[in-house]
Amino acid sequence: MAIGASEAEPFWTDFLRDLVRRGLSGVKLVISDAHEGIKAATARVLSTTWQRFRVHFQRNALAHAGKSSRRVVSAFIATAFAQPDHAAAKAQWRQVADQMRPKLPKLATLMDGAEEDVLAYMTIPQQHRTKLHSTNPIERLNGEIKRRTDVVGIFPNEASIRRLVGAILMEQTEEWTVQRGRYMTLETLAPVCDDVLVSLPAAQRD
DSSP: OOOOSOOSHHHHHHHHHHHHHTTOOOOOEEEEOSOHHHHHHIIIIIOOEEEEOHHHHHHHHHTTSOGGGHHHHHHHHHHHHTSSSHHHHHHHHHHHHHHHTTTOHHHHHHHHHHHHHHSGGGGSOGGGGGGTSSOHHHHHHHHHHHHHHHHHOSOSSHHHHHHHHHHHHHHHHHHHHHOGGGSOOHHHHGGGOSSOOOOOOOOOOO
């Protein structure tokens, strides 16, 4: 965790560089909303694939469709997500965009620009894709942090923020580590890992 005044690119760049200094390596995919700061920092520091939150994209896409067309447009776009692999998804995405182009050119242009970002998760093994096309786990965690910090109101200093938020994050880390069936296991991630890992180090509190 890190405390910053804003989510501008310098904050995210420093945050990711700190993770790299502490040993982070082999990152295959970074998932977030379409925040330019974290997207630019990811490209600069990690040089890895960035995944746009799929639901956010769909909301943006439907804004370019009339009310009577939104259900059909949503169903057409969803056909790309239903494909068995990355290549098939990209082919279907382009086909849908081309079908939309005559009547909904702005939507087609949006799809052209978002193809790589929205379909990045399709390169990961299929059993993990439902957990990777969105930031729902992190958003739930952020909601819990907000709920518990709202009770405090005003923190006297950064140390007090670290104590409370750090404890919440440690609780979540332990849950994701121990309750393996709820998220992803190292064994099922092995096909995309540079180094095959079979265990996690014991969690430690600073």
